Amino acid sequence: MSDTHHIERPGPTELRSSLTQHEARRAAVWFSMAIAIALVALLAQPIMLILGALVLATMMDGGARLLGRVLPIRRGWRLAIVLLGAVAFLTYTFYLTGSSLAEQAQAMRTIVEGQAARIGGWMQQLGVTATPADFKSLAGQAMSSMGRLTAAVGTAVGAVTSLVMMLVLAIFIAVEPKLYERGFAWMLPMERRAYFYTVADKMGWTLRRLMFGRLIGMAVEGVGTWLLLLAGGVPMAGLLGILTGLFAFLPNIGSIISGVLIILVGFSAGSDVGLYAFFVYLVVQIIDGYLIVPMVAKRATDLAPALVLAAQILFGALFGIMGLFLADPIVAMIKVWLEERSKALEARTAPGEG
Known part of the structure; x- marks a missing residue:
């Protein structure tokens, strides 16, 4: 008679089992964490662009707030003044002096490499195993990025698509x-x-x-x-x-x-x-x-x-x-x-x- 009154319970292979549901929830948590980490690694650049847009929007918003203390006009006009002021400054700094800055950057690169070679020779005289060529190579690598930057500045400010997208996104956020x-x-x-x-x-x-x-x-x-x-x-x-x-x-x-x-x-x-x-x-x-x-x-x-x-x-x-x-x-x-x-x-x- 005891067999007839035995209560059947779901086994671990059935979804109704409490053990299966508990383990499934744990597995889902770990699986979700793995997916989140993979998405962060995969979408690192877009995430950085969005964060950069938030920082730029904060700067625009701060400028509009400061102008609000002296100019009792609508926020949109204050934000426009901030943006126009930034554009005017960049135009004056880079476009009007871009060619001279590019020439100076090339001359600076030569100077830095030469000074690094002199430091390498002086350290070699003191017994340091590094050669002047090593310091010159290191200086050349350090200056190469600046050379590319100033070259882009001298031509067209390097209107990279990601930078433009970040700027547009920042403007949209700063407006409202x-x-x-x-x-x-x-x-x-x-x-x-x-x-x-x-x-x-x-x-x-x-x-x-x-x-x-x-x-x-x-x-x-x-x-x-x-x-x-x-x-x-x-x-x-x-x-x-x-x-x-x-x-x-x-x-x-x-x-x-x-x-x-x-x-x-x-x-x-x-x-x-x-x-x-x-x-x-x-x-x-x-x-x-x-x-x-x-x-x-x-x-x-x-x-x-x-x-x-x-x-x-x-x-x-x-x-x-x-x-x-x-x-x-x-x-x-x-x-x-x-x-x-x-x-x-x-x-x-x-x-x-x-």
């Missing part, structure tokens, strides 16, 4: 940022939308402060380097000023690259000029590092220099030049998300602790 913010929030559950708006607003505020500080630093370093080098008779002061301003967008790494170029070009004109160029580099970096960054950018982000440098190395290896440029903003956004996440968790546990 709240529209896209609400659209993204619409895809989230109702209880998560307030948290999303808080995090998005804090990220936007942080990126605006970070980019504002970066632009101020680029302007101060570029113009200051140009004027001081020009006053001291250092060759190619205009090109060195532009490169210093552009490299200032990359914290840590950019200042090292521009410093090496300034010092090498300075010593090519003599020891006195080289020492003066080194002094100019120190003065500009001290002003930017101890005056501008603490006043503007560090208050908003307070990112450790070692963390930024590590992120630049990691993102540069994973995503190339775009990752190198976007490492700092990405780390800042991650920091904001972690801080807001921690605050939300503390708010949930606080009543229970009481």
